[in-house]
Amino acid sequence: MGGNGGSGTNADKRPNELLGSWFVRSGWSKGELARQVNRRARQLGASHISTDTSRVRRWLDGENPREPIPRILSELFSERFGCVVSVEDLGLRAARPTPSATGVDLPWTGPQTVALLSEYSRSDLMLARRGFLGTSLALSAGPSLIEPMQRWLVPSPASPQPEPEPAESRRPGRLSRPELDLLESTAVMFRQWDAQCGGGLRRKAVVGQLHEVTDLLQEPQPAATTRKLFKVAAELAELAGWMSYDVGLQPTAQKYFVLALHAAKEAGDKPLGSYILSSMSRQMIHLGRPDDALELIHLAQYGSRDCASPRTQSMLYAMEARAYANMGQPGKCKRAVRMAEDVFAEADDWDEPDPDWIRFFSEAELYGENSHSYRDLAYVAGRSPAYASLAEPLMQRAVKLFAVDHEHQRSYALNLIGMATVHLLRREPGQGTAYAMQAMSVAKKVRSERVNTRIRKTVDTAVRDFGDLAEVIDLTDLLASTLPEAAEAV
Numbered sequence: 152m153g154g155n156g157g158s159g160t161n162a163d164k165r166p167n168e169l170l171g172s173w174f175v176r177s178g179w180s181k182g183e184l185a186r187q188v189n190r191r192a193r194q195l196g197a198s199h200i201s202t203d204t205s206r207v208r209r210w211l212d213g214e215n216p217r218e219p220i221p222r223i224l225s226e227l228f229s230e231r232f233g234c235v236v237s238v239e240d241l242g243l244r245a246a247r248p249t250p251s252a253t254g255v256d257l258p259w260t261g262p263q264t265v266a267l268l269s270e271y272s273r274s275d276l277m278l279a280r281r282g283f284l285g286t287s288l289a290l291s292a293g294p295s296l297i298e299p300m301q302r303w304l305v306p307s308p309a310s311p312q313p314e315p316e317p318a319e320s321r322r323p324g325r326l327s328r329p330e331l332d333l334l335e336s337t338a339v340m341f342r343q344w345d346a347q348c349g350g351g352l353r354r355k356a357v358v359g360q361l362h363e364v365t366d367l368l369q370e371p372q373p374a375a376t377t378r379k380l381f382k383v384a385a386e387l388a389e390l391a392g393w394m395s396y397d398v399g400l401q402p403t404a405q406k407y408f409v410l411a412l413h414a415a416k417e418a419g420d421k422p423l424g425s426y427i428l429s430s431m432s433r434q435m436i437h438l439g440r441p442d443d444a445l446e447l448i449h450l451a452q453y454g455s456r457d458c459a460s461p462r463t464q465s466m467l468y469a470m471e472a473r474a475y476a477n478m479g480q481p482g483k484c485k486r487a488v489r490m491a492e493d494v495f496a497e498a499d500d501w502d503e504p505d506p507d508w509i510r511f512f513s514e515a516e517l518y519g520e521n522s523h524s525y526r527d528l529a530y531v532a533g534r535s536p537a538y539a540s541l542a543e544p545l546m547q548r549a550v551k552l553f554a555v556d557h558e559h560q561r562s563y564a565l566n567l568i569g570m571a572t573v574h575l576l577r578r579e580p581g582q583g584t585a586y587a588m589q590a591m592s593v594a595k596k597v598r599s600e601r602v603n604t605r606i607r608k609t610v611d612t613a614v615r616d617f618g619d620l621a622e623v624i625d626l627t628d629l630l631a632s633t634l635p636e637a638a639e640a641v
Contacts, residue, residue: 164213169242171211173228181207184227191223215243222289226402234439235292255291255409256299259307261381264413268384269365271406272358272391290402292435297446300431303412303424304454325372331379334364338386339507345394346511346559349599354394361387378418385414386508389427396434397561399600404434422459425451426508429470437601441477448474462505465495466512469520476527481538484528488521511559515552519566522546526569529576539576546570564593564602571609580617584626587613591633603634 174184181204188207192200197219210216216224221243228236257267326334337360344353364384372380392407408431415424428451435444448471455463472487495517498505522545529538546569553563567590574583587609594602610630613623 167211167213167242169240170224173232173236173241174211177228177231179231180204187227188220188223191227192219225289229290229401235290237292255296255405257409257413259302259305259413259416261377261417264381264410264417265365265368265384268388268410268414269362269369271410272362272365275358275391275403276355276362290405290438292438292440292443296443297450300409300412300428300447300450303416303428303450307416325370326367326376326380331376331383334380334383338383338390341387341390342507342511343558345390345397346561347557347597349397349561349597349602354391354398357387357391357394361391381414381418382420382423385411385418385420385423385427388414389423389430389508393430396430396437397599397601399604401434401438405431408434421455422463422506423508425455425459425463425467428454429467432470432474436473436477441474445471445474445478460501460503460505460509461494461497462501462512463509465491465498465517466509466520468494469517469524472521472524473527476524477531479528479531481528481532484524488524491517491521511562513552513556513559515549515556515559515566516562518545518552519549519562519569522549522566522573523569526573526576529573534576536577539573542569542573543577546573560593561597561599561602564590564597564599565605567593568602568605568609572612575609575612575616578616580613580620581622583609584613584620584622587626588629591629595633606630606634 177184179187185202185204185207188202189200192198192202200220202220206216210220215221221238221241224241224243225236225238228241257263341353341357341360361384364380364387368377368380368384388407388411392404392411395401395404395407408427411427412424412431415421415427428447432444432447432451435441435447448467452464452467452471455467459467468487468491472484472491475481475484475487495514522542525538525542525545529535529542532538546566549566550563550570553559553566556563567586571583571586571590574580574586587606590602590606590609594606607630610626613626617623
């Protein structure tokens with residue numbers, strides 16, 4: 152029985168209605184699900200698993216499979232539906248995972264953070280073009296995600312500081328200031344590439360650079376150098392996560408974000424930590440978990456309340472608005488939008504230069520985020536044209552500004568798609584299809600599965616609501632020739 156992943160007795164078994172519901176909605180046959188489970192098990196190195204249709208029938212009848220079957224089923228259904236489908240959502244009992252297996256509940260210590268970053272980046276580079284398919288692949292959500300992240304706020308125990316060494320006694324292998332500056336500039340360069348080209352083109356290069364930095368962290372360094380290296384590692388891990396998110400590797404993205412937050416804590420950089428939490432929040436909105444997104448943003452705001460620049464605070468308010476919009480809370484959403492605008496107005500008066508990682512949050516980005524909040528409200532409120540009308544002028548300003556910003560082509564494409572969806576919500580198919588066509592022309596230059604997926608969803612909406620119009624028929628033809636298949640993650 153072990154080879155087939157089954158366990159438990161047959162006594163008191165009742166059909167697993169939760170698993171059955173997800174299974175029926177998936178459209179898979181029992182044989183197809185069995186084949187997918189076997190394929191994923193082989194990728195995980197669990198070659199002893201050999202599932203068949205009768206085994207799937209027994210799971211539906213109430214048999215509880217052994218690990219890693221529950222985790223594999225969670226991954227498969229999460230990918231199928233584009234949202235987190237936990238083991239509990241499937242009605243399966245799972246043994247409490249060890250911290251190393253969850254990929255989220257990790258020790259908040261410097262040496263273990265370095266070891267995990269090194270192990271994960273090496274595995275990602277070696278094991279798969281589709282991202283690391285290892286023990287940490289499962290997505291976390293709800294309390295299992297939020298509670299470990301709250302420990303970001305707990306002060307680290309003070310570690311003894313070594314006496315500074317004279318410059319002439321610096322051992323070989325220790326980094327000079329110019330070498331550290333070069334590492335920091337590499338992170339800046341990778342961010343520029345991501346903004347221009349999307350996550351698909353340079354993801355492995357970022358992971359490779361991250362792995363090199365973890366090697367340096369394992370060598371003896373002065374305390375100040377170690378903090379700088381942790382900061383660079385945090386920025387690179389966040390960017391690796393962001394690029395993974397952009398090409399659709401959601402569990403991989405989450406693992407990098409979590410490791411980035413650990414590195415930012417070791418660096419003592421709270422604003423950077425808040426930025427990483429905002430990236431995690433954006434991913435949770437994408438995965439249909441706005442409650443989790445809001446918890447992460449509030450954690451970011453509280454943790455950086457006394458040190459984040461106005462530009463960073465404005466970005467966090469804008470993300471708070473997105474979470475409230477997706478929760479269907481218009482009053483709180485509008486308040487957060489106003490706060491984002493008011494605080495952004497103070498950005499130019501800030502005494503210190505903003506770090507490079509927040510410079511993307513321009514006036515165009517502010518308008519784009521806030522307009523998407525109103526657009527999201529429109530969807531949650533049953534495709535409300537009133538909220539779509541609030542979104543339209545803000546998004547129009549964002550599109551106008553991004554049109555002359557050649558560095559942020561992905562943001563330009565996303566806002567063109569946003570304009571298309573707003574016009575479709577307002578029952579203006581001619582303008583909607585025109586913006587969708589424009590978005591496709593930009594998308595060809597950006598390797599972003601996130602952009603491509605949003606274009607496909609927008610075209611599907613146009614076909615559903617206005618499928619008999621000539622311009623919509625032309626749009627579907629253009630989609631088939633412009634984006635024939637998903638972008639491949641590299």
